[in-house]
Amino acid sequence: MTTLLYSHPDCALHDPGAGHPECPDRLRAVLAAFETEEFARLERRQAPKIEIAEIERVHRRHYIEAVFAKMPVSGQRHLDPDTAISPASGEAALRAVGAVVAAVDAVIGGEADNAFCAVRPPGHHAEADRAMGFCLFNNVAIAARHGQAVCGLKRVAVVDFDVHHGNGTQAAFEGDAGLFYASSHQSPCFPGTGASTDRGRIGNMVNVQLAPGAGSAEFRKGYEERVFPALRDFSPELLLISAGFDAHASDPLAQVRLVTEDYGWVARNLLDIAAECCRGRVVATLEGGYDMVALAAAAAALARAFMDA
DSSP: OOEEEOOOOOGGGGGOOOOOSSSSHHHHHHHHHTTTTTTTTTEEEOOOOOOHHHHHTOOOOHHHHHHTOOOOOSEEEEESSSSSEEEHHHHHHHHHHHHHHHHHHHHHSSSSSSEEESSSSSOTTTTTTTBBBBBSSOOHHOOOOHHHTTTSSSSSSEOOOOSSHHHHHHHTTTOTTTTTEEEEEEOOOOOOOOOOOOOOSSEEEEEEEEETTTTTHHHHHHIIIIIIHHHHHHHOSSSEEEEETTTTOOOSOOOOBBBBHHHOOOOOOOOHHHHHSSOEEEEEEEEOOHHHHHHHHHHHHHHHHHHHH
């Protein structure tokens, strides 16, 4: 089993400012967890820069141009109340999208069985013409569209276990029967979307709401009863994972009470389904997770499952 690890130093240079939860130390914590002997088998690759044309598969050109035009010479500038950029944020964003797209190419091309992209800024809240929730460009949605347009895939799935609903990914997938999106997330919580009754216009969405205080039992039940059966029915040719680790009990931004082993459990089950449906072709990318110890441990649990699949 070959597992790729994509990252780039530029992703640590994106700096939303002092005290911001989506800080460079998040990426440093994840990468430090992979420096032990246990993870020596990870094949490490530098994330390439993406071409703007790839970003246009999901985002409108006027929005992309506006993001880069607003990059400050120094300090920070806010695109919305939660989403700030610094002078290096443009390069970081291009590397973050580039990592996930390159990982898709590598996995589809048979260079590896699966891949994890340790990158930032995250992406699943970014909409076609709007930055939101710490996200500039929707890394996973762009990679899914790349899989369709460049790799010729007919069915691409995204499973998102970040504690916040990926409104941007759902919006990008609306109306496309070749795309499937499943999310487990706290409700009520930011951004306020993702009701359990919301299946999308054509029924290609699964949303699992978790009440504040919900833990392993509720999380696992949601996956066993709703996400896993729907994913099997969709039978993707590629599975992408929005790997947010902020549903961990130690995370400060929400109140779901998962433990580290829940991330290993969900990763193993998703890998098993991928083995049945798409020859194990899975790419995960980092979304949220704001307690450094919990983030590192949960990312390690996921990577461990990937290497052992």
